[in-house]
Amino acid sequence: MIGKIKKIILDTLFPVICLGCRKNDCWLCEECFRGIPLRREQICPACENKTTVSGFLCISCQTGRKFLLDALISSVSYENQNVKKMVHYFKYRFVFSLSEPLARLQTKALLSHHIPLPRAIIPVPLHPRRLRWRGFNQALLLAEYISQNLAPPLKIPVLDILERRKYNKPQMELGNYQDRLENVRNLFKMRSGAVFDNIKGKTVYLIDDIATTGATLEECAKTLKESGVKKVIAVVIARQTLKK
Ligand SMILES: [Zn+2]
Numbered sequence: 001m002i003g004k005i006k007k008i009i010l011d012t013l014f015p016v017i018c019l020g021c022r023k024n025d026c027w028l029c030e031e032c033f034r035g036i037p038l039r040r041e042q043i044c045p046a047c048e049n050k051t052t053v054s055g056f057l058c059i060s061c062q063t064g065r066k067f068l069l070d071a072l073i074s075s076v077s078y079e080n081q082n083v084k085k086m087v088h089y090f091k092y093r094f095v096f097s098l099s100e101p102l103a104r105l106q107t108k109a110l111l112s113h114h115i116p117l118p119r120a121i122i123p124v125p126l127h128p129r130r131l132r133w134r135g136f137n138q139a140l141l142l143a144e145y146i147s148q149n150l151a152p153p154l155k156i157p158v159l160d161i162l163e164r165r166k167y168n169k170p171q172m173e174l175g176n177y178q179d180r181l182e183n184v185r186n187l188f189k190m191r192s193g194a195v196f197d198n199i200k201g202k203t204v205y206l207i208d209d210i211a212t213t214g215a216t217l218e219e220c221a222k223t224l225k226e227s228g229v230k231k232v233i234a235v236v237i238a239r240q241t242l243k244k
């Protein structure tokens with residue numbers, strides 16, 4: 001509710017114009033959308049060092065296998081000003097309709113990679129307190145768009161089955177890698193009463209907006225694998241590099 005009131009006030013203060021060219025009366029016009037290039041180079045999510053195909057773990061990180069996320073695809077570059085503006089308006093100015101162009105970028109990126117289609121699409125959950133503040137779970141909105149547009153005839157479902165055990169500080173507020181790891185350790189569990197038999201032994205896509213260290217995604221992957229999921233491919237709009 002508070003999120004909705006904030007949104008109404010903000011909509012009045014900031015009329016809708018294209019964040020890119022300021023010409024058209026939509027948040028991002030088709031021309032500006034097409035001007036955003038997909039990110040070609042993907043890196044191993046564990047060492048964040050080696051370039052890999054579709055953001056899968058590199059060979060050395062696969063051996064010994066302490067890392068549970070199988071791949072992390074970053075759709076576009078966060079350095080792109082239109083991407084940065086859209087993400088900001090989406091998350092902090094509560095413009096939930098921006099989920100559409102943003103998830104469209106994720107869908108376009110997914111279709112450009114040769115990766116298996118998932119059995120289900122799983123959003124990173126918000127804590128109920130955070131959900132009340134924002135009024136919507138941005139990852140769930142992205143997941144819903146991707147589910148409807150990735151391969152429509154297959155009707156790949158969105159399963160909102162993860163839950164946060166406690167309220168933690170937003171990762172954005174933490175400066176270093178170790179603090180971020182600690183902040184999310186054992187944070188997630190399967191939502192009580194969730195039905196997830198159909199994803200056991202299967203591949204799923206895990207959806208979030210922005211990844212920095214990938215610690216949140218890794219913790220979600222851990223929970224999903226403990227529940228029998230075989231492969232977890234995370235897909236984010238973009239990665240933001242942490243200033244070390
Ligand atoms: Zn435009």
Ligand SMILES: [Zn+2]
Pocket residue numbers: 044045046047048049050057058059060061
């Ligand atoms: Zn690696």
